[in-house]
Amino acid sequence: MSTHIVDSLSLGKIVQIRERLFKVAATGKRVCRLESGDPSFEPPPHVIEAIAAAARAGKTHYVPNAGIPELRAALADKARTENRIPVASAENVFVTHGAMHALFSTFHVLLDEGDEVIIPDPMWTEVAENIRLARGRTVAVPLRYEDDYEYDPAAIEARITPRTRAIFVNTPHNPTGAVLSPETITAIVDIARRHDLWIVSDEAYEHVVYGPWTHHSVASLAGDWAERVLSIFSFSKSHAMAGLRVGAVIAHGGLLTERLQKVLRCSINGVSSVAQWGALAALQGDSSHHGVMLAEYAVRRDALLSALQGIDGVRVFAPRGTFFAWIELEPQLFERLGVATTDDISELLCQAGVGNTPGDAFGAGSVHSMRFSFSCERMMVIDGAAILRKVLQGG
Numbered sequence: 236m237s238t239h240i241v242d243s244l245s246l247g248k249i250v251q252i253r254e255r256l257f258k259v260a261a262t263g264k265r266v267c268r269l270e271s272g273d274p275s276f277e278p279p280p281h282v283i284e285a286i287a288a289a290a291r292a293g294k295t296h297y298v299p300n301a302g303i304p305e306l307r308a309a310l311a312d313k314a315r316t317e318n319r320i321p322v323a324s325a326e327n328v329f330v331t332h333g334a335m336h337a338l339f340s341t342f343h344v345l346l347d348e349g350d351e352v353i354i355p356d357p358m359w360t361e362v363a364e365n366i367r368l369a370r371g372r373t374v375a376v377p378l379r380y381e382d383d384y385e386y387d388p389a390a391i392e393a394r395i396t397p398r399t400r401a402i403f404v405n406t407p408h409n410p411t412g413a414v415l416s417p418e419t420i421t422a423i424v425d426i427a428r429r430h431d432l433w434i435v436s437d438e439a440y441e442h443v444v445y446g447p448w449t450h451h452s453v454a455s456l457a458g459d460w461a462e463r464v465l466s467i468f469s470f471s472k473s474h475a476m477a478g479l480r481v482g483a484v485i486a487h488g489g490l491l492t493e494r495l496q497k498v499l500r501c502s503i504n505g506v507s508s509v510a511q512w513g514a515l516a517a518l519q520g521d522s523s524h525h526g527v528m529l530a531e532y533a534v535r536r537d538a539l540l541s542a543l544q545g546i547d548g549v550r551v552f553a554p555r556g557t558f559f560a561w562i563e564l565e566p567q568l569f570e571r572l573g574v575a576t577t578d579d580i581s582e583l584l585c586q587a588g589v590g591n592t593p594g595d596a597f598g599a600g601s602v603h604s605m606r607f608s609f610s611c612e613r614m615m616v617i618d619g620a621a622i623l624r625k626v627l628q629g630g
């Protein structure tokens with residue numbers, strides 16, 4: 236009997252670690268949630284007010300499955316002005332149940348069974364699993380510390396086969412915190428154009444970028460190829476709305492947009508009405524929360540990085556975007572701690588109450604890496620960082 240496609244997916248290592256931590260917390264010990272990628276902030280007040288006002292005004296009925304027209308128009312406007320994607324228009328915007336559902340829908344409409352998608356390794360787990368769920372295959376391009384984890388266009392091109400359908404790009408990048416340069420993006424677009432490929436561009440962290448680096452939307456640099464870029468956005472990180480579940484994909488071409496409407500109808504039949512009114516307020520209201528959150532993330536990042544500096548056997552990359560710190564573990568660390576695997580180190584950290592994610596959750600090539608998140612509140616990051624240092628030093 237053949238394996239059911241869903242049985243090929245994992246239950247998610249981050250979820251398992253979270254449950255492990257909850258057990259530690261149940262013993263009365265304080266836990267530091269460095270495994271989670273959920274911003275500690277509340278959504279801006281005008282978002283909460285818009286949600287409450289929508290509910291009071293009876294905007295609680297079924298909505299068009301591609302999104303309320305006001306939000307689609309506002310997202311198109313933002314894509315044109317802020318992301319500099321000139322081809323964006325309201326009818327090309329599809330509101331999804333978070334960027335996760337945008338990925339799910341995108342791969343379902345794009346892929347035929349056995350189609351290949353080139354992705355970076357490491358990469359946020361759910362990308363590969365959504366490709367598999369859509370019966371596609373992932374082809375990994377290793378990212379290297381020596382290259383500042385820049386996605387290498389030559390390595391991408393070397394992996395193209397007759398079955399390649401798309402190149403997946405994620406900038407800023409979860410888990411490494413790398414931010415792609417305009418030159419790299421332009422080179423990737425050029426490859427897509429020459430090989431007649433789609434690009435799926437996940438920009439969930441577009442607002443979490445530390446100077447001097449800046450975010451460039453792939454479609455903004457794609458020229459005549461812009462309509463072959465599927466751009467994915469999220470309200471989770473930009474507006475601290477993770478639990479409200481609003482995202483979007485911008486797609487072009489009759490076939491894909493028709494398929495997207497069908498997938499949206501049969502999977503969610505429209506995102507929660509009140510959450511969409513909240514998302515509209517997030518786009519139209521005061522946007523100072525971006526800067527406030529970024530400044531706080533920078534403080535937490537520095538606390539975590541300084542705790543990780545100078546530990547023999549640990550290589551640290553200073554993230555240029557996102558709220559993740561990615562480290563590489565060298566053989567002497569395993570020797571000093573008397574352990575064999577990254578999972579053993581993860582276990583030591585969990586026992587000490589520190590959340591973490593072993594690298595292999597993000598790709599087979601990342602077995603000697605770990606990710607730590609600094610999206611939880613400041614004191615948790617500071618306390619967690621101190622324990623982390625102690626554990627990795629073998630103390």
Ligand SMILES: Cc1ncc(COP(=O)(O)O)c(C=O)c1O
Pocket residue numbers: 272332333334335336359405409437439468469470471477481482
């Ligand atoms: C790279 C990336 N894309 C997409 C998402 C999904 O975001 P959401 O579904 O909350 O909008 C995440 C969430 O962590 C992510 O890290």
